[in-house]
Amino acid sequence: MRRRIAVILLVLLLLFGGAVFYAAWRVYWKPNVAASPFGPAYLYIRTGASFLEVLDSLERQELLLEPATFAWLAERRGYPTHIRPGRYLVNFGTSNARLLDKLMLGQQDTxxxxxxxxxxxxxxxxxxxxxxxxxxxxxxxxxxxxxxxxxxxxxxxxxxxxxxxxxxxxxxxxxSAQQFLDSAAAMHARFWTAQRRRRADSLGLSPTEVHVLASIVQRETAKPKDKPIIAGVYLNRLHHGMRLQADPTLLWAIGNFGVKRVLNKDKLVDSPYNTYKHKGLPPGPITSANRQSLDAVLKPTAHTYYFFCARPDRSGYSDFAETYAEHKQNARRYQHTLDSLQILR
Structure with a gap:
């Protein structure tokens, strides 16, 4: 009889132990993140979000197979008071324990x-x-x-x-907003190597002035071949005390970059960005200059051109000239093309 009782107790103990182990496995280690038919799934937790908002986001996206077990374990581990905002990759088959580790440690993906x-x-x-x-x-x-x-x-x-x-x-x-600006500043500092700074100095420009001139070059053309030539034109003008007379700065001044044809009345606008009226560079950039445009200014083509005009074939390239007389001929050909296409503005 005693032996029989012992066997029954052992069986009950094993059943109980198995039930406890299964319950623990189900809550802690059982894969609980559902498969997503749309590829990688991400959980976005906004700054200041509550635990209920996190649960709501998980449920709305149907990321969990058993939301209740996740909520139970999260409560026991104190997650509701340790919520860290961010964008988290939620991998298929992840357990509640591993998901909570990621969320509580703030292991978000960039x-x-x-x-x-x-x-x-x-x-x-x-x-x-x-x-x-x-x-x-x-x-x-x-x-x-x-x-x-x-x-x-x-x-x-x-x-x-x-x-x-x-x-x-x-x-x-x-x-945050300040962190974004600080990251941009760090990228800016990495771009401005000692070598690039020496190049700017050799041109008589500060890094800020290089950015301003590069922004004009960038608005003038998208053709990599023409960028250093156009940069050379503007540097020739600057070094000889000529006005830049850059149409993109005029479009900035009138607030309309969609203009295809600059008119004489546009050149009368009262603005420090009107380089038809004011000598030197405008007070700031007219667009955020990319690396290609910046390097075009830092490595300009050496030449004796002082003028350029878009080619009449509308290829995006420019015709360059040393004299104003040559430039007027180039300009007339381009304007004739605009006339033939009935582009008035």
Whole structure:
């Protein structure tokens, strides 16, 4: 009889132990992240989000097979008071324990951020807001804060566009407005090597002035072959005290980059960006210059051209001239093309 009781107790103990182990395995280690038919799944946790909001996001995206077990374990591990914002890759088959480890340690995945060239600061804020959590209004506020920009980046509200190099970046999703600017400043500092600074000095330009001139070159042409030639034209004009007479700066001044044909009345606009009226460079860039445009200014083609005009074949290339008489002939050919296409503006 005693032996029988012992066997029964042993069986019950094993059953109980098995049940406990299964319950623990189900809550802690059982794969609980569902497969996604749309590829990698991401959990976005906004700054200041509550535990209920995190659970709601998980359930709305149907990321968990058993939300209840995740919620139970999260409560026991104190996750509701240790929520860290970010963008988290949630891999298929991940257990509750491993998912909580990732969330509580803030092991978020970075975002591949593409900064496109922009002309106005609000365009930058919109780009950032589309790809990151960064508060666009906070970013716009910092970009308008002259004392902050001067103290932190030695730039002002006019020259701040020179801080940004279009191209690929990597950010954590919940990057703040100031962290975004600091990252752009770090990229800017890496671009401006000692060699590039020496090149700028040899041209009699500061890095900021290189950015301003590169922004004009960039608006003039998308052709890599023409960029250093056009940069050389403008540097020739600067070094000989001539006005730049750059149409892109005029379009900035009138606030219309869609104009195909600059008219004489446009050249009368009262603006420091009107390089038909004012000598030297405008006070700031007219777009965020990319590396190719910057290097075109730093390595200009040496020549004796002072003028250039778009080719009449509308290829995007330019015809260059040493004298104004040659330039007028080139300009007439281009204007004839515009006339034939009935492009009046």
């Amino acid at each position: 975002v591949a951020f593409q900064l496109d060239a922009f002309k106005y600061k609000p365009q930058l804020a919109r780009q950032v807001a589309r790809q990151l959590e960064t508060d666009s209004s906070a970013l716009r506020k910092l970009l308008r804060n002259n004392s902050f920009l001067k103290q932190r980046y030695q730039l002002d509200t006019t020259t701040i566009l020179t801080l940004f190099l279009p191209g690929p970046y990597r950010f954590v999703w919940n990057t």
